Amino acid sequence: MKKLLLGAAALAFTAGAALAQDVVRMGTEGAYPPYNFINDANEVDGYDIDIGNEVCARAELTCEWVTNDWDSIIPNLVSGNYDTIAAGMSITDERDAVIDFSIPYFPADPSAYAAMGDVDVTTAVVAAQTGTIQSSHVAETGATLVEFATPDEAVAAVRNGEVDAILADKAFLTPIVDEDPDLSFIGEDIVLGKGMGIGMRESDTELKEKIDAALTSMKEDGKMAELLEKWFPGIDTDF
Structure with a gap:
């Protein structure tokens, strides 16, 4: 029992230390265009990727992208295989009970x-x-x-x-x-849902603050509207 408790404590420490790492790992599916997909250069691309890259630049985070199958994308975030989910994921009460979300970067679609x-x-x-x-x-x-x-x-x-x-x-x-x-x-x-947000472990409160601040600045200076128009021409950017 003691070993189990120590293991759980170690996992909790790892899961809560995203900003202590040199790199913040951004999880996505890579199979749901135009939100996220693998382009002809074999790189992740799409609206989620543009949003995530801009967030990382504004928050002064060094980020790398990790692809993961959709059906295990939340469990692998919780277990520490990456630090965020930017994968066209709608904010729902059920998901919010397991992980935390940023402010929305896409309206309820x-x-x-x-x-x-x-x-x-x-x-x-x-x-x-x-x-x-x-x-x-x-x-x-x-x-x-x-x-x-x-x-x-x-x-x-x-x-x-x-x-x-x-x-x-x-x-x-x-x-x-x-x-x-x-x-x-x-x-x-x-x-359906409450818009799309970037998912994080509930313990990563400092990371959430940085991401929310970056997304807020993107809304205020028009960058988010620019990216929405790039990937979803004609969409209502006022949300």
């Missing part, structure tokens, strides 16, 4: 259903990425939920007839629907 034809989403078989606000919403509607590890797998399931529809962030689905004449949006958009 519409989610949308897409399908190959006319579908009643309240009784259909609907795909969503595992562990997302969309999967939780589908589960609450009475539809049959089928979860996939990546959003691309969920889209493929619609195309091959494995499921009837997909629910995901509309910004992610829009270019896919635009390029595929067989896919279309159905039903009304749904606003």
